[in-house]
Amino acid sequence: MGNERIVGALLRGISTGRFAHTLLFAGPAGSGKKSLAGFVVQRLFCPDSCQLCPNCTMLARGIHPDYLHIASEGSVKLEHARQLKEFLAAPPNTAAYKVALLEDCQNLTVEAGNSLLKILEDPPQASVCILTADSADNVLPTLVSRSQVYTLAPLSREVISHALEKRNVPQQRSWFLAGFSQGVLGRALKLLEDEDFWLRRQQMATEIQEILARRRNPLQSSDNWQVQPEEALDLLESWLRDMLLSQINPDYIPVNRDLQSYLDACMRNCPADKCIALLDYCAAVREYLQTRCNPRLVFDCLALKMWEV
Numbered sequence: 001m002g003n004e005r006i007v008g009a010l011l012r013g014i015s016t017g018r019f020a021h022t023l024l025f026a027g028p029a030g031s032g033k034k035s036l037a038g039f040v041v042q043r044l045f046c047p048d049s050c051q052l053c054p055n056c057t058m059l060a061r062g063i064h065p066d067y068l069h070i071a072s073e074g075s076v077k078l079e080h081a082r083q084l085k086e087f088l089a090a091p092p093n094t095a096a097y098k099v100a101l102l103e104d105c106q107n108l109t110v111e112a113g114n115s116l117l118k119i120l121e122d123p124p125q126a127s128v129c130i131l132t133a134d135s136a137d138n139v140l141p142t143l144v145s146r147s148q149v150y151t152l153a154p155l156s157r158e159v160i161s162h163a164l165e166k167r168n169v170p171q172q173r174s175w176f177l178a179g180f181s182q183g184v185l186g187r188a189l190k191l192l193e194d195e196d197f198w199l200r201r202q203q204m205a206t207e208i209q210e211i212l213a214r215r216r217n218p219l220q221s222s223d224n225w226q227v228q229p230e231e232a233l234d235l236l237e238s239w240l241r242d243m244l245l246s247q248i249n250p251d252y253i254p255v256n257r258d259l260q261s262y263l264d265a266c267m268r269n270c271p272a273d274k275c276i277a278l279l280d281y282c283a284a285v286r287e288y289l290q291t292r293c294n295p296r297l298v299f300d301c302l303a304l305k306m307w308e309v
């Protein structure tokens with residue numbers, strides 16, 4: 001969904017037999033890489049995707065002998081590369097191709113990367129390798145150069161809202177998710193199901209309001225936030241952005257408009273220049289977290305900055 005150009009290009013390639021035999025699908029978790037891979041495999045095995053022939057039925061049941069799906073937990077190791085090599089070495093049984101899907105190639109160990117490279121340099125006939133990664137930048141450049149790279153673009157707010165509305169998600173919730181998921185439908189769907197997430201978000205709104213009003217010990221909240229640092233930072237940033245944009249643009253509709261009364265209360269104690277300073281600090285926090293600083297200290301500083309007048 002939302003990546004029709006990529007799908008069109010792949011379909012044309014498959015129907016004419018002119019496509020790279022190593023495909024790399026890049027995009028953040030939830031952006032549809034696995035769905036796209038499933039779509040490609042389906043078309044490679046049955047161009048009409050008839051759902052009736054042996055290829056279609058075996059694929060649907062997950063027992064097609066010409067399809068190998070490797071999803072590793074953690075790093076992709078040499079044994080995975082070997083498994084893939086062994087699988088591709090034999091010719092296809094019933095399909096026109098042997099297809100292997102190797103997920104999370106941003107986590108390849110050096111040995112696995114080198115082994116994979118050897119396979120891809122001299123791929124067995126009628127074999128197709130589909131690799132996925134969160135970003136092509138995080139994959140060995142030598143692997144990327146041997147692949148046809150398709151980067152899944154973030155979806156527009158409209159596309160995500162539409163997809164959520166089709167699932168009967170209440171409008172205010174779908175508005176928030178469309179803004180908060182940053183164009184990644186899979187992320188929106190995951191959050192939708194996660195009742196604890198909505199509780200954490202509500203709790204955070206209360207905490208931000210009380211810290212800005214200096215009615216709460218900021219270090220207590222930072223203690224909560226550092227448990228899930230990425231999520232806390234995403235929520236806080238979306239909150240601060242709403243506060244900033246609402247103050248400088250009267251037509252702005254906040255992502256968090258379902259919590260408008262909390263936003264209003266926060267804005268009374270946080271003028272635009274403070275929002276900007278805090279957003280700057282959030283960007284720094286993101287970098288600190290990536291360099292493995294202690295999340296507790298980082299969030300302590302952030303909460304104290306919110307508390308300061």
Ligand SMILES: [Zn+2]
Nearest residue numbers: 046050053056
């Ligand atoms: Zn079929």
